[in-house]
Amino acid sequence: xxxxxxxxxxxxxxxxxxxxxxxxxxxxxxxxxxxxxxxxxxxxxxxxxxxxxxxxxxxxxxxxxxxxxxxxxxxxxxxxxxxxxxxxxxxxxxxxxxxxxxxxxxxxxxxxxxxxxxxxxxxxxxxxxxxxxx
Numbered sequence: 001x002x003x004x005x006x007x008x009x010x011x012x013x014x015x016x017x018x019x020x021x022x023x024x025x026x027x028x029x030x031x032x033x034x035x036x037x038x039x040x041x042x043x044x045x046x047x048x049x050x051x052x053x054x055x056x057x058x059x060x061x062x063x064x065x066x067x068x069x070x071x072x073x074x075x076x077x078x079x080x081x082x083x084x085x086x087x088x089x090x091x092x093x094x095x096x097x098x099x100x101x102x103x104x105x106x107x108x109x110x111x112x113x114x115x116x117x118x119x120x121x122x123x124x125x126x127x128x129x130x131x132x133x134x
Contacts, residue, residue: 011126018125025115026074029086033067050092065089073119076128083116090116 036043036059047059065085072082090113098106124130 015125015127018119018122019127021115021119022073022076022079022124022128025112025119026070029066029112029116030070030074033063033065033070036063037067048097050096061085062089073116073124076124076130079124079128079130080120083120086116087113087120 040059040063044056044059047055047062049055050058050061053061066089069082069085072078073086090109093109094100094102094106094113098104098109100106102110
């Protein structure tokens with residue numbers, strides 16, 4: 001009970017929390033990207049055209065951000081750099097695809113955005129490839 005009421009935290013608890021955030025949100029965002037990856041042929045003509053890039057290129061960029069950058073987040077490789085494309089995709093999803101409905105249809109994108117912003121500001125923690133390299 002004393003530990004639950006404490007405002008102190010240990011480095012081990014912090015690093016475990018960052019590992020948990022990376023794994024859970026990385027796997028979830030990869031799942032979104034995998035769905036788009038396997039249906040690329042079906043969706044490439046009907047996907048949202050972002051900034052006039054064309055629907056095929058927009059879909060490819062979203063797949064890169066969600067699937068491949070999600071994989072980098074899971075293993076903790078170039079974590080801060082890898083979350084930037086995911087953050088951009090989530091902002092576009094909230095604003096363009098869900099019309100700023102953060103308490104409605106855009107709620108999952110808002111949760112993803114928040115988690116990946118935390119990783120951008122705090123970093124991956126010690127249990128990551130980034131930590132092993134540095």
